[in-house]
Amino acid sequence: MARTFRPKAIHPLGDCAAYIEFSEELDLDINAAVQRLAAIVHGRALPWVRDVVPALGGLALHFDPDHPDLQGESLQAAAGLVAECLKEIDPKSEAPARTVEVPVCYAPEFALDIEEVAKKARLPVEEVAALHAAGDYRVLMIGFAPGHAYMGGLNRKLAVPRRATPRAVVPAGAVAIANDQTVVYPYAISGGWNVIGRTPLAVFDAFREAPSLFAPGDRVRFRAISKEEFKE
Amino acid sequence: MSIRVLRPGLLSTLQDHGRHGLQHVGLCPGGAMDPIALALANALVGNERDEAALEMTVIGPQLAFEEEALVALCGAEFDGSFPHNRPVRVPAGSRFNVGRAVRGARAYLAVAGGFAVEPVLGSRSTFVPGGFGGFAGRALRHGDLLPLRDASASKKFSTLKKTRNGSVRWSAPPLTLPDREPILLHVIEGQHYGSFEPASQRAFYEAVWRISPDSNRMGFRLAGPTLARAENDEILSGPTCLGTVQVPANGVPIVLMADHQTTGGYPHIAEVVSADVPRLAQLAPGGTVHFARCDLGMAAELRHHMDERLSAALRGIAWNYGQ
Numbered sequence: 269m270a271r272t273f274r275p276k277a278i279h280p281l282g283d284c285a286a287y288i289e290f291s292e293e294l295d296l297d298i299n300a301a302v303q304r305l306a307a308i309v310h311g312r313a314l315p316w317v318r319d320v321v322p323a324l325g326g327l328a329l330h331f332d333p334d335h336p337d338l339q340g341e342s343l344q345a346a347a348g349l350v351a352e353c354l355k356e357i358d359p360k361s362e363a364p365a366r367t368v369e370v371p372v373c374y375a376p377e378f379a380l381d382i383e384e385v386a387k388k389a390r391l392p393v394e395e396v397a398a399l400h401a402a403g404d405y406r407v408l409m410i411g412f413a414p415g416h417a418y419m420g421g422l423n424r425k426l427a428v429p430r431r432a433t434p435r436a437v438v439p440a441g442a443v444a445i446a447n448d449q450t451v452v453y454p455y456a457i458s459g460g461w462n463v464i465g466r467t468p469l470a471v472f473d474a475f476r477e478a479p480s481l482f483a484p485g486d487r488v489r490f491r492a493i494s495k496e497e498f499k500e
Numbered sequence: 501m502s503i504r505v506l507r508p509g510l511l512s513t514l515q516d517h518g519r520h521g522l523q524h525v526g527l528c529p530g531g532a533m534d535p536i537a538l539a540l541a542n543a544l545v546g547n548e549r550d551e552a553a554l555e556m557t558v559i560g561p562q563l564a565f566e567e568e569a570l571v572a573l574c575g576a577e578f579d580g581s582f583p584h585n586r587p588v589r590v591p592a593g594s595r596f597n598v599g600r601a602v603r604g605a606r607a608y609l610a611v612a613g614g615f616a617v618e619p620v621l622g623s624r625s626t627f628v629p630g631g632f633g634g635f636a637g638r639a640l641r642h643g644d645l646l647p648l649r650d651a652s653a654s655k656k657f658s659t660l661k662k663t664r665n666g667s668v669r670w671s672a673p674p675l676t677l678p679d680r681e682p683i684l685l686h687v688i689e690g691q692h693y694g695s696f697e698p699a700s701q702r703a704f705y706e707a708v709w710r711i712s713p714d715s716n717r718m719g720f721r722l723a724g725p726t727l728a729r730a731e732n733d734e735i736l737s738g739p740t741c742l743g744t745v746q747v748p749a750n751g752v753p754i755v756l757m758a759d760h761q762t763t764g765g766y767p768h769i770a771e772v773v774s775a776d777v778p779r780l781a782q783l784a785p786g787g788t789v790h791f792a793r794c795d796l797g798m799a800a801e802l803r804h805h806m807d808e809r810l811s812a813a814l815r816g817i818a819w820n821y822g823q
Binding site: 279280281282283284285287289291292293294306310318319320321322323324325326327328330333334341342343409410411412413414415416418454455457472474475479480482483484 | 520521522523524525526527620621627629630631632633688690691735736737738739740741742743744761762763764768771772773774775796799800803804807
């Protein structure tokens with residue numbers, strides 16, 4: 269990362285959290301640096317910090333403002349912590365990231381919107397699936413629902429807007445795209461993204477040791493599978 | 501030993517103080533909407549502060565106690581004759597029927613010894629959208645049997661001084677109920693406040709806002725003037741917090757409550773300070789609020805003031821238990 273990576277602003281999210289903003293726009297380099305910064309802050313395991321949430325353009329620190337370990341004013345303490353952790357980011361090295369492989373069945377019964385995407389992108393349906401499965405993705409942020417990961421790295425040929433009318437129910441495991449990102453729906457919820465396949469994996473399982481399949485900063489690959497494999 | 505659910509009420513769920521440390525994977529802390537009332541209810545039956553209790557909403561459940569239990573009901577006032585804000589020994593075979601909330605919206609029924617449900621991700625709170633935690637990951641239904649952990653816990657009642665009819669003479673103060681409406685909520689200016697039209701900025705502070713019927717544990721929608729932004733540019737999705745007031749493109753503000761989403765793509769006009777959220781949680785649809793600007797220093801004072809009132813109430817309860 270060649271550019272300087274410094275907070276642009278610190279916004280109080282009420283009196284128990286602060287948003288440390290690095291960019292008002294999505295910049296994949298800045299997001300990658302935010303992920304590394306969040307990992308360093310998280311690694312400190314400070315007793316006054318309750319949650320470290322990396323987002324698209326910055327990170328949120330959720331804290332106990334009355335914790336005895338929090339010295340002075342909370343926003344300044346948050347800024348100080350971030351400034352200290354920033355020094356530990358090595359600008360030359362790539363962040364070590366896990367790779368999560370996600371099997372996806374792109375069969376028509378699961379790919380509810382793939383024909384519409386193909387039409388808009390002026391590509392054959394098979395090409396839509398192939399381009400999606402060939403991508404190298406990064407988890408930019410998890411939000412909207414538990415385990416719901418926003419992933420960047422979608423091929424530009426597949427950049428189509430969200431559906432004009434959101435679906436009342438998108439099934440759990442639905443793999444969907446919109447603009448320059450892809451997501452996997454953790455639960456059956458309403459959503460406006462274009463569904464092009466489905467994974468048999470549980471995206472969020474509260475009873476699993478690691479409840480979320482994805483973590484912020486993860487590298488993600490999709491692997492096309494057949495209907496038979498999906499049912500196994 | 502258990503409690504049988506005869507009628508579930510409008511929305512009755514087990515809640516404790518929530519699960520922390522998982523917002524980075526999109527899971528909000530959740531937990532009791534009014535943690536102050538929960539803390540009082542637990543203290544009244546001699547439980548630890550973070551024990552789970554039954555959160556009931558606007559219309560209470562009907563329950564049958566299979567065995568004797570020591571319970572306390574705190575938070576909203578219901579119209580049934582069940583005593584509020586004090587420890588009550590309910591005999592085996594008795595019915596609990598609280599009716600409707602007449603003041604406040606949410607009450608907590610704590611049972612001495614707690615409910616025998618396993619914690620999920622460190623908490624016994626029910627997270628209904630995810631279907632886990634609490635009792636079977638959902639709100640109570642007719643016929644459910646709520647298991648209790650410690651039958652002998654009701655014996656704590658015998659250490660208390662009683663009146664001739666077997667009740668205690670004292671009660672804990674309700675700390676979060678609205679005295680009159682609109683209730684005043686203190687807010688810190690939101691990240692995107694400056695992007696709203698001047699008229700909308702003024703309207704936000706001048707208007708009396710009404711809680712809409714489509715409000716729930718995720719968020720309260722506020723009916724009032726429509727808020728408009730000067731520039732209608734899309735904002736980058738970012739983190740949210742309990743108490744965030746976000747304004748979608750339709751101009752209707754939403755205050756994020758206990759089961760809120762951890763990130764959102766709507767502009768934040770304000771953030772309700774943490775000390776005022778439990779009072780907001782005590783409003784039912786139709787309830788009214790207005791907003792006043794404050795800074796982090798005042799937010800801390802409000803927090804400490806609420807902490808002191810709660811500590812004083814907890815000391816009073818402990819004194820009655822002879823501790």
